[in-house]
Amino acid sequence: MLRLNTTNAFEFFKEEYVEEHANTAVGALIHILEEKPGFIRILGDRKLLESVRSHEEWLRCFDTMVVVGIGGSGLGNIAIRESLRPFNWNRLNRNMREGWLKLYVLDNVDPEGIAAVLDEIDFKSTLFNVISKSGGTTETIANYLVVRGMLETYGLDPREHLIFTTDPEMGLLRSIAHSEGIRALEIPPDVGGRFSVLTAVGMLTALALGLNPEAFHEGGLSMLETCSFHDWKKNPAIQIALSHYLHYLEGRNISVMMAYSSRLLSLVDWYRQLWAESLGKRHARDGEEVRVGQTPVKALGVLDQHSQLQLYNEGPDDKVVTFLRLKRFSREIRIPHVHEEIESIDYLKSHKLSTLLNTELLGTLVSLVENHRPVLLLDFDELDERHLGMFFVLYELATALTGELLNINAYDQPGVERGKQVTKALMGKDRMEEERKRIKSKLEKYGLWEDTL
Numbered sequence: 001m002l003r004l005n006t007t008n009a010f011e012f013f014k015e016e017y018v019e020e021h022a023n024t025a026v027g028a029l030i031h032i033l034e035e036k037p038g039f040i041r042i043l044g045d046r047k048l049l050e051s052v053r054s055h056e057e058w059l060r061c062f063d064t065m066v067v068v069g070i071g072g073s074g075l076g077n078i079a080i081r082e083s084l085r086p087f088n089w090n091r092l093n094r095n096m097r098e099g100w101l102k103l104y105v106l107d108n109v110d111p112e113g114i115a116a117v118l119d120e121i122d123f124k125s126t127l128f129n130v131i132s133k134s135g136g137t138t139e140t141i142a143n144y145l146v147v148r149g150m151l152e153t154y155g156l157d158p159r160e161h162l163i164f165t166t167d168p169e170m171g172l173l174r175s176i177a178h179s180e181g182i183r184a185l186e187i188p189p190d191v192g193g194r195f196s197v198l199t200a201v202g203m204l205t206a207l208a209l210g211l212n213p214e215a216f217h218e219g220g221l222s223m224l225e226t227c228s229f230h231d232w233k234k235n236p237a238i239q240i241a242l243s244h245y246l247h248y249l250e251g252r253n254i255s256v257m258m259a260y261s262s263r264l265l266s267l268v269d270w271y272r273q274l275w276a277e278s279l280g281k282r283h284a285r286d287g288e289e290v291r292v293g294q295t296p297v298k299a300l301g302v303l304d305q306h307s308q309l310q311l312y313n314e315g316p317d318d319k320v321v322t323f324l325r326l327k328r329f330s331r332e333i334r335i336p337h338v339h340e341e342i343e344s345i346d347y348l349k350s351h352k353l354s355t356l357l358n359t360e361l362l363g364t365l366v367s368l369v370e371n372h373r374p375v376l377l378l379d380f381d382e383l384d385e386r387h388l389g390m391f392f393v394l395y396e397l398a399t400a401l402t403g404e405l406l407n408i409n410a411y412d413q414p415g416v417e418r419g420k421q422v423t424k425a426l427m428g429k430d431r432m433e434e435e436r437k438r439i440k441s442k443l444e445k446y447g448l449w450e451d452t453l
């Protein structure tokens, strides 16, 4: 089970005030459920799951899968690997992985990061899964070209080492797939990038890692059912959206998600993109300039107790903190009886490290509550495909609902377009010479123009 505790977060407000906004939130949720956005429609979609499963035998011919994709096409894959497989997964031999694949994700275009992965893998036994909904994202295409060049260097057939995950009809990847007969999976057009982890985008990765895609969907469907309750006190999506929205109205424009488990930390990266890109918007639906959004911040317990917590407790009262707690760890380490002669460390003896970790979570939570900082707590009974499916759907729904409360479109991202255009013009894209000149004069003004550009 996933269990959410929001008692403290709502204590800040009068009951009638919360009820009034809760009614609006229930109405907005009903609207979302009726509209059935793509990320809900695909839950339990047999065709989608079968199309992923149809590659199972082929996948098992490889030792490694490298995902090439960024943003919504990369983060869910990282989250699945890091939260459901051990950190040393890629260093385990094939037997220990029970024949399942090592998994790397090439997202950034940092040459040192890319080179480190390319140096490590054996191309002959590697499958490259190039994921891009649009089929044309600069970073993904650049990394694809690098990989493709290497396949050519090694004389390997691209049709045997590449699969594309992309729009069913549109975009560059789809047209290459058509013309060259490269295998391809579909990202449904009505599912936005950051909402796409439960499509083939994340499910082929799940399968490659020996996980069960169907179980992710079962988890997602059960969360959808829980989040369909009209009683907001029983509905975790409404509780997350409403508590964040009400605190945002009070000026708490930062949403910290603090995971007390290294395996849960990659979920925070996934959440960070979802919350930021969906809710940080300049215009309301009616065109009015509103400039809304809550900045998501990633934190790790216990490390950030020794880094960020001072600020959270005594700095500006501008944060809502959500704790992620794992109840059952897959490995345990008990603190041994050594140094019996030192009394000051007696209290640690024979406790499990997980007990210390989760006790420190409570210590941090109490300190925040005593400083009148709103907190929420999300408990994972354990970490498996079902729980991850639940988590993804819970936050997708909560994000969509917060978008409704803020009256903005949670599914677009106009604010990232300009940076992309500038990059293309500077990199010498055809028919962008005039734009390049305009950008050059801007950069010169700041002393940033370089002749190598």
Ligand code: PA5
Pocket (backbone or CB within 6 Å): 070, 071, 072, 073, 131, 132, 133, 134, 135, 136, 137, 140, 192, 193, 194, 195, 277, 413
């Ligand atoms: O959520 C989004 O739409 C974006 O973050 C995209 O996932 C990201 O820009 C990558 O896009 P694409 O999958 O088209 O390559």
